[in-house]
Amino acid sequence: MSESDTGSISPDGPNDLIDNSNMRTLVLSNDLEETQEAISSAYSPYRLSCLGDPEDFSAWYAEGGFPGITLSGLQYGAETLVDPQPLGSYLLVCRLVNGGVRVSSPGREERFVGTGQTYVLDPYRKFQVHWTPGARMTTVRLARETVEQAAADALGVEGPVRARFTLEGTVSGKAARSWEGISEAVHREVLGEGIARNSPILASHLTQTTAAMLMETHHLVTGGIDARRTGVVAHPAVRRVMAVAEERADEPLTLTELAAVARCSPRALQEAFRRYLDTTPLGYLREVRLGRAHEELVAAQGNGGVTVSDVAYRWGFSNLGRFAAYYQQRYGHAPSHTLRM
Known part of the structure; x- marks a missing residue:
């Protein structure tokens, strides 16, 4: 194993990172057992199998970061199977820079991930990753506590939430672009000369923003919590x-x-x-106002001094025809009928 501060992302150079001067190469080896031991220390207990010609096996691993976020790069030169234990204390967002991998959660999901695509490995599940020869990826590592609090914030509940993710990647093309944007910002700050490297406050904000963006851009799965149904x-x-x-x-x-x-x-x-x-926000406001108008009309039943127009205007409905239509749709009859009941 070779350990160096040159930070070379691969023998071909850093064609996906803005600046790799703050990455440290921890593994550059052709030895399977040596690689398994080193990467097991960096990630979690890790079984590594070369499925191709052992003579073609090679591995490179480098990382860099600041408190809250760690970025890493990983490449295998031969067809390789990685079979680690659950990550436990952290989450990885993986992006294929070159080639492809087949990632699976035994008995649950399986997906082929190609160049430019992402997948998330949460702290709780076992998984396997089948690497094609020469495949290379970068990862964003976030602490489990950071992710669980971000999930709670996204769901509007108290306390940390056990946040799991499917292997489906981003939820949409727009989400993919948003994640790519925050990822580029993180790479600039962590691996380049960004000021967040020397500012704990900015580093903390960047970490929290990254975790929040993860919630919005990838397929979050939570144990029984569904904001739309509860x-x-x-x-x-x-x-x-x-x-x-x-x-x-x-x-x-x-x-x-x-x-x-x-x-x-x-x-x-x-x-x-x-x-x-x-x-929409104004649609929600209109529904609240419609409910208040209904309550006032019900309270005014039998009071000849109250008119529909007075109530409508008081609750922001300047167009009486539209007010009557909204009211009919929600309550099944005209507002004047409520007033006469």
Whole structure:
């Protein structure tokens, strides 16, 4: 085994990392047993099998990072099977830089991952990775505690959540681009001359942002927690806006004002509402106002001094025709009928 500070990502050079000067090569070897011992120490207890010609076997492993995030690169020169124990204390997001691997969770899932694609290995499951000759990947390592808290935040529940992930990769093309963006930022800060390397506060924020992005871009599986079915809203920004809609339903709130409350962009807020509540922020506000108008009409039954138009205007409905249509759709009859009941 060779240990060096040159940080060479492979014999061919770092064609997927912005700067590898802060990576340290821990393994550069043609010896199977030596490689197995070294990488077992870096990851978890690790059984390594060369499925091709033993004469073709080679391995390279390097890593670098700061508290919270570790980046690594790994390559095998021959067809190789990796069979580790569960990771336990951390999670890996793996991205194929060259070639491909077949990753499987025995008895559960199996997937071929090609160049440019990602998969997640959570801390809890056993898995196997079948490497094609010359395949190379980079990994982002996050502590289990960081991931479990990010999952709790994403689901809007208290305390850490045992967060598991499928092997399906990113949830969409947009998600893949978002993950690629945060990954590039992490590589710049960790492996280049980014200021986060010398700023514990920025390093912590970057770590938390990376974990939060993982929740939104990959297939999260949680034990019995489903925000859409339990009534728990799965996004802090959505919860903040829901609270404001309930408290200030009689005020002329705009999308821009709601986004400021949510501490995100109007577009991001709209996407979050569509994902978790299948509506828009203003659509949710309208439903709250409609409910308040209904309550007031019910309370005013028999009171000749109250009109539908008065109630509608008070709750922000300037177009009486639209108000009547929304009301009919929700309650099954006209608002005037409620007032006369």
